[in-house]
Amino acid sequence: EDKVVQSPLSLVVHEGDTVTLNCSYEVTNFRSLLWYKQEKKAPTFLFMLTSSGIEKKSGRLSSILDKKELFSILNITATQTGDSAVYLCAGLNSGYSTLTFGKGTMLLVSP
Amino acid sequence: NAGVTQTPKFQVLKTGQSMTLQCAQDMNHEYMSWYRQDPGMGLRLIHYSVGAGITDQGEVPNGYNVSRSTTEDFPLRLLSAAPSQTSVYFCASRATGEGGYTFGSGTRLTVV
Numbered sequence: 001e002d003k004v005v006q007s008p009l010s011l012v013v014h015e016g017d018t019v020t021l022n023c024s025y026e027v028t029n030f031r032s033l034l035w036y037k038q039e040k041k042a043p044t045f046l047f048m049l050t051s052s053g054i055e056k057k058s059g060r061l062s063s064i065l066d067k068k069e070l071f072s073i074l075n076i077t078a079t080q081t082g083d084s085a086v087y088l089c090a091g092l093n094s095g096y097s098t099l100t101f102g103k104g105t106m107l108l109v110s111p
Numbered sequence: 112n113a114g115v116t117q118t119p120k121f122q123v124l125k126t127g128q129s130m131t132l133q134c135a136q137d138m139n140h141e142y143m144s145w146y147r148q149d150p151g152m153g154l155r156l157i158h159y160s161v162g163a164g165i166t167d168q169g170e171v172p173n174g175y176n177v178s179r180s181t182t183e184d185f186p187l188r189l190l191s192a193a194p195s196q197t198s199v200y201f202c203a204s205r206a207t208g209e210g211g212y213t214f215g216s217g218t219r220l221t222v223v
Contacts, residue, residue, distance in 0.1 A: 034211045042201060042214040043154075050209075088154065096161060097142045097205060098169065099212060103153040 027091030134202030
């Protein structure tokens with residue numbers, strides 16, 4: 001059975017802090033690791049990581065995949081209150097193109 | 112482009128009633144999926160489709176049916192609603208090749 005585990009489950013930081021969110025995965029026919037941000041509505045796409053060791057960046061957010069250790073991290077630097085959300089990690093199966101999600105990390109950034 | 116459109120946004124059903132949650136996408140995506148999201152459980156796959164006419168079960172398919180007669184539409188049918196089906200339902204679609212799934216805005220379903 002495919003499994004994705006995220007840690008921590010919740011996190012409270014002060015504005016300006018840097019945070020690292022973790023994601024480990026066991027996905028059959030693994031193709032890619034995806035990160036989403038969810039703010040009380042639909043998840044919005046952040047990153048798709050397919051190759052190991054290549055960092056993807058978007059503003060203050062960055063992510064990297066380690067296919068040997070079956071692990072990914074999402075970094076957020078200089079956090080802002082608008083970063084408060086649930087961050088979801090999901091493994092993409094190459095055969096049927098389905099996603100297996102972790103339970104998410106709830107991030108709260110206090111002013 | 113509208114992206115992925117789900118209707119209705121909210122629905123209250125009585126136990127035993129049936130209904131269809133609608134999902135349509137205008138991006139010509141081959142892959143479509145239905146997920147349910149429950150507190151503490153994350154997003155769980157109900158059914159998915161890899162193209163028109165092809166569907167299969169995900170992790171939690173019991174009590175739900177799907178069909179995919181066109182590329183654009185992927186309705187989810189609740190056959191006989193149960194309180195355990197109270198949840199938020201998301202439809203999502205993806206193109207072949209690179210790129211993630213795009214999610215609809217969700218349907219909040221309450222079964223009483």
